[in-house]
Amino acid sequence: MSDKQPGPPSEMEQLKENSDYLRGSLEESFREPLTASIPEGDAKILKFHGSYMQDDRDLRLERKQQKLEPAYQFMTRVRAPGGVATPEQWLVMDDIANKYGNGTLKLTTRQAFQTHGVLKWHMKSQIQEINEVLMDTLAACGDVNRNVMAGANPYQSKVHREVYEWSKELSDYLSPRTNAYHELWLDEEKIVDTRTEEEIEPMYGKWYLPRKFKIGIAVPPSNDVDVYSQDLGFIAVVENDELQGFNVAVGGGMGMTHGNTDTYPQLARVIGFCKPEEIVDVAEKIITIQRDYGNRSDRKNARFKYTIDKRGLPWVEEELEKRLGYGLDKERDYHFDHNGDRYGWTEGDGEWHFTLFVQNGRIKDEENYPLMTGLREIARVHEGEFRLSPNQNLVIARVQAEKKEEIEALIQQYGLTDGKSHSALRRNSMACVAMPTCGLAMAESERYLPTLVDKLEDILDEAGLREEEIVIRMSGCPNGCSRPALAEIGFIGKAPGKYNMYLGGGFTGNRLNRLYKESIGEEEILETLRPLFFQYAKDREEGEHFGDFLIRSGHVKAVESGLDFHSEVNL
Amino acid sequence: MDDRQGGNAVQLEVMNSPFDEKQARLLNELLASMTETQKIWLSGYLASSPVLSTKAPEGETKEREETETKKRTITILYGSHTGNCEELAEQLSQTLKNRDFQVTVSSMDDFKTKNLKKTEDLLVLTSTHGDGDPPDNAMTFYEFLFSKRAPQLDGVRYSVLALGDSSYEFYCQTGKDIDLRLEELGAERIHDRVDCDLDFEEPADLWKEGVLKKLDEQSASSSDRKEQVTPDTAAGPVYSKANPFRAEILENINLNGRGSNKETRHIELDLEGSGLDYEPGDSLGILPENEASLTDELIEEMGWDKEMSVTITRDGEIRSLREALLSVYETTVLTKPLLEKVSDLTDNEELKALVADQEAVKSYIYGRDLLDVARDFGPWDVSAESFLQILRKLPARLYSIASSSAANPDEVHLTIGALRYEANGRSRNGVCSVQCAERAEPGSSLPVFVQKNRNFRLPEHGSSNVIMIGAGTGVAPYRAFLEEREEREDEGENWLFFGEQYFVTDFLYQTEWQRWKKDGLLSRMDVAFSRDTDKKVYVQDRLWEQREEVFRWLEEGAYLYVCGDESRMAKDVEQTLQAIVETVGNVSTEEATDYIKGLRTQKRYQRDVY
Numbered sequence A: 001m002s003d004k005q006p007g008p009p010s011e012m013e014q015l016k017e018n019s020d021y022l023r024g025s026l027e028e029s030f031r032e033p034l035t036a037s038i039p040e041g042d043a044k045i046l047k048f049h050g051s052y053m054q055d056d057r058d059l060r061l062e063r064k065q066q067k068l069e070p071a072y073q074f075m076t077r078v079r080a081p082g083g084v085a086t087p088e089q090w091l092v093m094d095d096i097a098n099k100y101g102n103g104t105l106k107l108t109t110r111q112a113f114q115t116h117g118v119l120k121w122h123m124k125s126q127i128q129e130i131n132e133v134l135m136d137t138l139a140a141c142g143d144v145n146r147n148v149m150a151g152a153n154p155y156q157s158k159v160h161r162e163v164y165e166w167s168k169e170l171s172d173y174l175s176p177r178t179n180a181y182h183e184l185w186l187d188e189e190k191i192v193d194t195r196t197e198e199e200i201e202p203m204y205g206k207w208y209l210p211r212k213f214k215i216g217i218a219v220p221p222s223n224d225v226d227v228y229s230q231d232l233g234f235i236a237v238v239e240n241d242e243l244q245g246f247n248v249a250v251g252g253g254m255g256m257t258h259g260n261t262d263t264y265p266q267l268a269r270v271i272g273f274c275k276p277e278e279i280v281d282v283a284e285k286i287i288t289i290q291r292d293y294g295n296r297s298d299r300k301n302a303r304f305k306y307t308i309d310k311r312g313l314p315w316v317e318e319e320l321e322k323r324l325g326y327g328l329d330k331e332r333d334y335h336f337d338h339n340g341d342r343y344g345w346t347e348g349d350g351e352w353h354f355t356l357f358v359q360n361g362r363i364k365d366e367e368n369y370p371l372m373t374g375l376r377e378i379a380r381v382h383e384g385e386f387r388l389s390p391n392q393n394l395v396i397a398r399v400q401a402e403k404k405e406e407i408e409a410l411i412q413q414y415g416l417t418d419g420k421s422h423s424a425l426r427r428n429s430m431a432c433v434a435m436p437t438c439g440l441a442m443a444e445s446e447r448y449l450p451t452l453v454d455k456l457e458d459i460l461d462e463a464g465l466r467e468e469e470i471v472i473r474m475s476g477c478p479n480g481c482s483r484p485a486l487a488e489i490g491f492i493g494k495a496p497g498k499y500n501m502y503l504g505g506g507f508t509g510n511r512l513n514r515l516y517k518e519s520i521g522e523e524e525i526l527e528t529l530r531p532l533f534f535q536y537a538k539d540r541e542e543g544e545h546f547g548d549f550l551i552r553s554g555h556v557k558a559v560e561s562g563l564d565f566h567s568e569v570n571l
Numbered sequence B: 001m002d003d004r005q006g007g008n009a010v011q012l013e014v015m016n017s018p019f020d021e022k023q024a025r026l027l028n029e030l031l032a033s034m035t036e037t038q039k040i041w042l043s044g045y046l047a048s049s050p051v052l053s054t055k056a057p058e059g060e061t062k063e064r065e066e067t068e069t070k071k072r073t074i075t076i077l078y079g080s081h082t083g084n085c086e087e088l089a090e091q092l093s094q095t096l097k098n099r100d101f102q103v104t105v106s107s108m109d110d111f112k113t114k115n116l117k118k119t120e121d122l123l124v125l126t127s128t129h130g131d132g133d134p135p136d137n138a139m140t141f142y143e144f145l146f147s148k149r150a151p152q153l154d155g156v157r158y159s160v161l162a163l164g165d166s167s168y169e170f171y172c173q174t175g176k177d178i179d180l181r182l183e184e185l186g187a188e189r190i191h192d193r194v195d196c197d198l199d200f201e202e203p204a205d206l207w208k209e210g211v212l213k214k215l216d217e218q219s220a221s222s223s224d225r226k227e228q229v230t231p232d233t234a235a236g237p238v239y240s241k242a243n244p245f246r247a248e249i250l251e252n253i254n255l256n257g258r259g260s261n262k263e264t265r266h267i268e269l270d271l272e273g274s275g276l277d278y279e280p281g282d283s284l285g286i287l288p289e290n291e292a293s294l295t296d297e298l299i300e301e302m303g304w305d306k307e308m309s310v311t312i313t314r315d316g317e318i319r320s321l322r323e324a325l326l327s328v329y330e331t332t333v334l335t336k337p338l339l340e341k342v343s344d345l346t347d348n349e350e351l352k353a354l355v356a357d358q359e360a361v362k363s364y365i366y367g368r369d370l371l372d373v374a375r376d377f378g379p380w381d382v383s384a385e386s387f388l389q390i391l392r393k394l395p396a397r398l399y400s401i402a403s404s405s406a407a408n409p410d411e412v413h414l415t416i417g418a419l420r421y422e423a424n425g426r427s428r429n430g431v432c433s434v435q436c437a438e439r440a441e442p443g444s445s446l447p448v449f450v451q452k453n454r455n456f457r458l459p460e461h462g463s464s465n466v467i468m469i470g471a472g473t474g475v476a477p478y479r480a481f482l483e484e485r486e487e488r489e490d491e492g493e494n495w496l497f498f499g500e501q502y503f504v505t506d507f508l509y510q511t512e513w514q515r516w517k518k519d520g521l522l523s524r525m526d527v528a529f530s531r532d533t534d535k536k537v538y539v540q541d542r543l544w545e546q547r548e549e550v551f552r553w554l555e556e557g558a559y560l561y562v563c564g565d566e567s568r569m570a571k572d573v574e575q576t577l578q579a580i581v582e583t584v585g586n587v588s589t590e591e592a593t594d595y596i597k598g599l600r601t602q603k604r605y606q607r608d609v610y
């Protein structure tokens, strides 16, 4: 691959190569009793197993003074292709979170579960218990294909089912094949692996991918998966309730680095259409392109979006056709009208689904909101499934008509909310985890956005916009885990209490926003948005969304491509 | 000794002192006018001031030449864990030497038992530890004394001084045992045993007086002529238990992370200018203060006036009642003798009935204090003075020093576990530990003194390996050990066993051990966190897991140290040790016991337990 590489391989490439297919020295490191941490190298390999070493950042200084090491702990990410989990699986996650974790569950922006605060000594039991209910954490993180997203879309159950099956198929096919995971966590016999590299990791090889790789399948009219943010996005094409196939979009991503204009969020672009049964083949070949051409010397420039932008779309199409042995069909028509969730009860094909509003995806019991307990009780009687939505919400799905009353009763009993009592802004809000667990956070996010929204709601009430759907997202750093670059109002942490504010994103997740103000605090955020809200209330056209309005009214210049995300900043 | 210095025992004259008349008169006046503490301070001051230390010896040797020494030799044996008896023994021997007696002094275990029957005058000073057990450095002697091998001791004259704590069930047990046993073996008691409670200074002094008199009677010429001003607290530091140094608190932090059941304070004190020095293994004494609220409530219950002034020493020092109860007298510990004395001060039938019933008393005093007594058996019509008469002095608390002075010049560090518990419907606080936790801001100061502990010392050779076992605050001295060995660049290996409740919150000094492990100073470290696992694991379990290695280390001459909780750890560790020697060494129980005894006499098994 070297001829395609701009420079020498990064450390991480060495680490992967020497890790003996993701084993590293994890076994010893997890046995070391004097520290709850593991060495940096192992921590990097551990990501491939679905877990991150973290420490409670709230306690760092305090513990240092107390002559204690940082409060090391592990975050574990559990893959749920298409965000689907059975009630049994839910109960196990709930149990683990309370037994080993910090008593909360995080429903992620990629429809996975996360536990936080698990101690080194409990990792093995945790992972075993997860695997016992046929979920796993393998490749939930690391330089591999991540949890495959699929629309949680409760409307067309039949199509959803099919799309979900495809997401699972992709997920399984694209998983690493190494035995390391099973040996380390599931006590499987260590067999001296006589297989050749091709046999051990047929697709990935011993260097795996240059960087993480993300796939999501959207089912129009909902773009809840933010298909344009994916390295590889599929857009289901449905004609009279039959799944025809998928439009294929490539090269999206959110991550960037403050002050480094070679890094930028980018939208995936549609390059054609494939039949359902071709989806796995197409995904595999695209991934191998990234495997062979992705930048392995600079991780900040290694995502598929950069690989493509460096060589242009035609090159990808050509390369893909070469590898497939056939070309993609012409892109089919499709239409998105939102990327947020639709709450409350809906019926589809004789089954009922309840979409629950979960603030920032955090499942926990609060004094006057026993969400975790309520869901546990529901899981005990629920016979359908749960769906984690790409917006960090939860769908209690596939409730049979005769069960509906029972579930509804529990929803009432625990006061679980469909968000209708909240402003439409809050219903369309998302925040990444950030403090105190995220090691990369520069500012608060999950713990702060709700209070900021409180204050914005006051202004919206004044302006009469309480029921106006506006997508607002916050991330604690430019990695953009809540996909803030696609929000109508986006915040990206710069420093404690300071955020870059981006405006003008598209309501359906179809347009990036643009930097509007840099490193501002709460007061300035409110001062800046107030007049814009009032103008919007006054001057908007019929059905015009806030992001579009800001562009039409000239407050923000539209971002056409990630490549000009940093240009002509409105300041 | 104090009052002898005080001149009310002996008047200094030209004849019995090196002074001329004027000096003698001035000294007599001065001494008479001095309080106890002033005298002790002065004696310490003179003893340690260079002027004296260079001159005095000449004086002494001169006198030595003059007097032909006495025939009978006096053997002083002590059993001491925290140094009290050892100190008293040293002072006694000093006094006797000053009076030209032939004296040998040593701990019981350093004494060759085969010489026992050869002894003439035998003076035993011993404390009691554990639950009525002898102090470590008296154990082997004690066992010998009670074994069949113990010789007949006809012709041996002896007397015993017993130190103890009347709040323990087996009060001064070891002293009592030895006293009776010596009699059994035919020795002649020349002075009755004296049992001393925690405030032992005065009774110990009376015993010494008595013994001296007896010895003098039997001895030929009166020795008074040779009486010296040279204080018995010779060469002690200026600051002492009786005259503590007020050390400023430099740092006071909680070592336990959030959510812990424990609160362990790491306290750094400034010793600059105190002249106090210490070695790893020594303890620091703190003179604590009772809680103000408790004290005020007590005064109120008893209907006293807290401002009234009361005398707190035999020679009339004055304090306000409140101050006295805050910093002079013990009000938080009940003892049987105390209850008896209290009941003599009232005609409350209930109390009298209680006192009459052994068992009832035992269960009553557990987890109760004077305030409870005041409330349970009122109304009261007792004067504060007469009540104070029956109270014990507030005893100093000892803390294993957690620092090496080589690594921290002019500083001393402590590791103090705050003791809080609920008993009889009231939440109660350990006097000293909670004072240190709640009423010891950096900038304020604490009255402290150094308590030498020769029974807990690093090996003399830097090349020796050590195994250190400690739970909770028991690791304190090991921090001092490692700091010291790091400074000295000892090449001996160090192996630490540490136990507490939870890894995350209770790993005391975690980052320091980690550093030492990384630097290689700490060769091995095994930890046991009892509450992290379903099945509780303790240090002794880790010790057992490592039995092969542990035994190998011992065989290769390693020193083994145990520090921390007596009842809940030290005992189990010793059993485990026994088991290890038995199984790995593959020997009989008796042989294993001897093996451990052997370690003890070679000073390769040392304990600092409390």
Ligand code: SRM
Binding pocket: A052, A054, A075, A077, A107, A108, A109, A110, A111, A112, A113, A114, A140, A146, A147, A212, A214, A229, A252, A253, A254, A255, A256, A303, A361, A431, A432, A433, A434, A437, A438, A439, A440, A479, A480, A481, A482, A483
């Ligand atoms: C949990 C989650 C946010 C949430 O609130 O839901 C999350 C949390 C973290 N992300 Fe993310 N990311 C999450 C979705 C995303 C998304 C959104 C998406 O994928 O749709 C993005 C933007 C899309 C993209 O990848 O471009 C995203 C872009 C990143 C990046 C930047 C990648 C880049 O290309 O620059 C990092 C940092 C990195 O990879 O170096 C990152 C790294 C992290 C880490 C693991 C921080 C770290 O590397 O130490 C965060 C753990 C925080 C914690 O304490 O849990 N996360 N992360 C989401 C889990 C998704 C999942 O289940 O797999």
Ligand SMILES: Cc1cc2nc3c(=O)[nH]c(=O)nc-3n(C[C@H](O)[C@H](O)[C@H](O)COP(=O)(O)OP(=O)(O)OC[C@H]3O[C@@H](n4cnc5c(N)ncnc54)[C@H](O)[C@@H]3O)c2cc1C
Binding pocket: B082, B283, B288, B332, B366, B367, B397, B398, B399, B400, B401, B415, B416, B417, B418, B419, B421, B422, B423, B429, B430, B431, B432, B433, B434, B473, B474, B476, B608, B609, B610
């Ligand atoms: C040589 C030596 C070294 C020591 N080193 C250290 C050290 O390094 N660190 C350290 O923290 N301590 C150490 N100690 C112990 C220390 O000296 C004190 O005993 C301890 O701090 C308690 O003192 P206190 O004044 O706080 O409690 P006190 O007021 O003395 O109260 C202690 C008494 O309270 C009673 N009590 C305790 N718990 C209960 C209960 N649950 N119910 C009813 N009654 C109860 C018991 O009678 C106990 O004796 C050492 C002791 C010795 C002898």
Ligand SMILES: Cc1cc2nc3c(=O)[nH]c(=O)nc-3n(C[C@H](O)[C@H](O)[C@H](O)COP(=O)(O)O)c2cc1C
Binding pocket: B079, B080, B081, B082, B083, B084, B085, B086, B126, B127, B128, B129, B130, B131, B132, B133, B135, B163, B164, B165, B166, B168, B169, B170, B171, B172, B173, B198, B200, B566, B609, B610
């Ligand atoms: C852990 C421990 C246990 C003790 N057990 C007893 C006991 O059982 N009976 C007793 O009379 N005194 C007991 N004491 C009190 C000591 O005998 C007393 O403090 C004595 O002054 C110590 O003298 P030393 O420094 O010479 O050892 C105990 C003291 C400690 C620290």
Ligand code: SF4
Binding pocket: A432, A433, A434, A435, A438, A439, A440, A441, A442, A445, A475, A476, A477, A478, A479, A480, A481, A482
């Ligand atoms: S966006 Fe940054 S702060 Fe937020 S979770 Fe992702 S990495 Fe952490």
